[in-house]
Amino acid sequence: MINGQRKAHDRFIALKNNDISMKNLKIFLGCCLAIACFSIQSASAQKGGIMLYGSLNYHETAAGHQFSAxxxxxxYFFNDNMNVGINYGFNNAYTKALDFTDHSHEVGPFYSNTWPLGNILC
Structure with missing residues (x-):
């Protein structure tokens, strides 16, 4: 092989190996999520209960990286079916080509009515 072709081939193999490891990571995290969901099936909303939720994300490419929630x-559950609260989101993105970092933030209240699916589906 010519030297340039060899480098391209090596980069392809490295990308392929990285894709395989990312696929394994996704499968592992999916299994952990499934186990967690089935393990806490007895959890239910109750008056006075507190709900925590969210999603943290990190993504990195050759062009830069991004971290967000x-x-x-x-x-807070005021009764078994009604909850109110506050949510917060942010995004921090860095672009290498422009050497630029972008920040954004959002805050807001929420209200939600919930119904147990056990009585509806069974």
């Missing part, structure tokens, strides 16, 4: 929040 879309959104994270906390809520």
């Amino acid at each position: 879309a959104p994270v929040g906390v809520g």
Whole structure:
């Protein structure tokens, strides 16, 4: 092989190996999520209960990286079916080509009515 072709081939193999490891990571995290969901099936909303939720994300490419929360929040159950709370989201993105970092933030209240699916589906 010519030297340039060899480098391209090596980069392809490295990308392929990285894709395989990312696929394994996604499968592992999916299994952990499924186990967690089935393990806490007895959890239910109750008056006075507190709900925590959120999603943290990190993504990195050759062009830059991004870290965000879309959104994270906390809520309080006033009765078994009604909760209110506040959520917060942010995004921090860096672009190498422009040497630029962008920041954004959001905050807001929420209200939600919930119904147990056990009585409806069974």
